[in-house]
Amino acid sequence: MTWLLNNGELIGQLVVAHLLISLPPIILSFVISVPIGWVANRYRWSRGTLLTVLGLLYAIPSLPLFIILPLVLGTGLRDSINLVVALTLYGIALMVRTTADGLASVDPGIRQSATAVGFSERSQFFRVDLPLAGPVLLAGIRVVAVSTISLTTVGAVIGVDSLGALFTDGFQRGIAAEILTGIVLTIIIALSVDGLLVLLGRVLMPWVAVNSGRVARRELRRARGPVTA
Amino acid sequence: MIEFRGVTKQFPDGTLAVKDFSLVLPSRKTTVLVGSSGSGKTTLLRMINRMVDPSSGYIEIDGEDTSHLEPVALRRRIGYVMQNSGLLPHLKVIDNVATVPVLNGVAKKQARADALHLLDTVGLDRTLADRYPSQLSGGQQQRVGVARGLAADPNILLMDEPFGAVDPIVRAELQTELIRLQRELDKTVVFVTHDIDEAFLLGDQVVILEKGGRIAQVGSPAEILAAPANEFVATFIGADKGKRALSIRNTPTGDILVDSEGRPAGVLVGETDVVAR
Numbered sequence A: 001m002t003w004l005l006n007n008g009e010l011i012g013q014l015v016v017a018h019l020l021i022s023l024p025p026i027i028l029s030f031v032i033s034v035p036i037g038w039v040a041n042r043y044r045w046s047r048g049t050l051l052t053v054l055g056l057l058y059a060i061p062s063l064p065l066f067i068i069l070p071l072v073l074g075t076g077l078r079d080s081i082n083l084v085v086a087l088t089l090y091g092i093a094l095m096v097r098t099t100a101d102g103l104a105s106v107d108p109g110i111r112q113s114a115t116a117v118g119f120s121e122r123s124q125f126f127r128v129d130l131p132l133a134g135p136v137l138l139a140g141i142r143v144v145a146v147s148t149i150s151l152t153t154v155g156a157v158i159g160v161d162s163l164g165a166l167f168t169d170g171f172q173r174g175i176a177a178e179i180l181t182g183i184v185l186t187i188i189i190a191l192s193v194d195g196l197l198v199l200l201g202r203v204l205m206p207w208v209a210v211n212s213g214r215v216a217r218r219e220l221r222r223a224r225g226p227v228t229a
Numbered sequence B: 001m002i003e004f005r006g007v008t009k010q011f012p013d014g015t016l017a018v019k020d021f022s023l024v025l026p027s028r029k030t031t032v033l034v035g036s037s038g039s040g041k042t043t044l045l046r047m048i049n050r051m052v053d054p055s056s057g058y059i060e061i062d063g064e065d066t067s068h069l070e071p072v073a074l075r076r077r078i079g080y081v082m083q084n085s086g087l088l089p090h091l092k093v094i095d096n097v098a099t100v101p102v103l104n105g106v107a108k109k110q111a112r113a114d115a116l117h118l119l120d121t122v123g124l125d126r127t128l129a130d131r132y133p134s135q136l137s138g139g140q141q142q143r144v145g146v147a148r149g150l151a152a153d154p155n156i157l158l159m160d161e162p163f164g165a166v167d168p169i170v171r172a173e174l175q176t177e178l179i180r181l182q183r184e185l186d187k188t189v190v191f192v193t194h195d196i197d198e199a200f201l202l203g204d205q206v207v208i209l210e211k212g213g214r215i216a217q218v219g220s221p222a223e224i225l226a227a228p229a230n231e232f233v234a235t236f237i238g239a240d241k242g243k244r245a246l247s248i249r250n251t252p253t254g255d256i257l258v259d260s261e262g263r264p265a266g267v268l269v270g271e272t273d274v275v276a277r
Ligand SMILES: Nc1ncnc2c1ncn2[C@@H]1O[C@H](COP(=O)(O)OP(=O)(O)OP(=O)(O)O)[C@@H](O)[C@H]1O
Pocket: B011, B012, B013, B015, B016, B017, B035, B036, B037, B038, B039, B040, B041, B042, B043, B044, B194
């Protein structure tokens, strides 16, 4: 406990560093997966290859990746960019398949109706397919977010600051409180970002709750008044 | 005027959906394509707005070969209503109706204001404007579908079994509404159904189709009823049985009409040029 009180400032810095490392890969893997998912869906022959190859990215162990990336990117061995890029690759590996599946899940009847009233291919993608794939995309990005926030801690091994530094430092100096703080804070950040994504989904896709009948049930409960039993 | 000229459609898998189909659909009239499942009705309809392109032959709209027109632009000036409304589930009713004008570049505010008027036109309460399609009944959804089809004020309205999925009472209501709308708006309507009663009720021109889009008979409902072209048409319209094969029976209290089973079906009223023999 005293360790925690004495190191408030350090902990604060590491939380910020952790977020700065983990948020860009979450956003990037979403943004990059959308066009790839579109291609996989639009050109059926590319689907199998694309999804398999990109899915395999996840199988690359992180340590060799941290050695290869500086060579490819021309960055320093301890540059945080390496970590951001590595996490983005893992994020894409998870997100591309979800995106392709989400786009494929859009009701063909609705797509035909959109074509019939005169959506161009482009406007149909952005105004019909993408929003309707939204719930699946949200589910996918939540997994990516939690996994990225947890994976960010491996940066400690190559000396990039994050909450992971609390594990390595705690182990070396045998401070259990430090290790525990690192674990708990990582979980708290993961849960908070996940919660924010859920909220964002509610705001951006108000129709999901309506169509699933959740809103109707809520209104029904309200109309009935408080349950007395 | 819409004109099919020797139109054939063979799908990539080899299905010959429509074979050498020629027909004139007069302007400001309702033409109903009626036929059993798989007779090529939807394919014919979709060739008008180029959702499906003919394998050979061509289609003219007001003398213009549609194959020279840009499909997206063409579709935006042709209304389309389909069976399960086809409304976009993530847009509110008002935005569904405003879809095409917004695509055409009309300002969203203006398009929404116009959409409210269209709700009036199709007999929907404006309070429904902010609902999502899933919060409407099937009949209401179809009305929204019709409103959306009318939103860009198209000359042509294509309707693919628009009332096929609602119960008979609502269907009758929607049919009456469509007749009223058509009187007010004067569109060129192409209506697809497999219900011959609906075809006779709505059609100025009725086209009875056999497999492969083969025309069994074209004519006004009266012409077809009076002189079915062949056995197929007679059977299809039920001219030989049930409520269409009416005859006059003299009863002590007056003349009545009876169906083929001898059940009373109605009475003759007003002036009639039929002489009971
Ligand atoms: N995209 C397609 N690919 C292959 N065959 C098709 C396609 N669309 C339709 N067909 C076939 O073409 C024929 C005509 O189909 P169409 O949908 O035009 O019939 P329909 O008269 O509208 O039938 P229904 O009353 O069931 O809607 C059918 O045999 C159908 O299986």
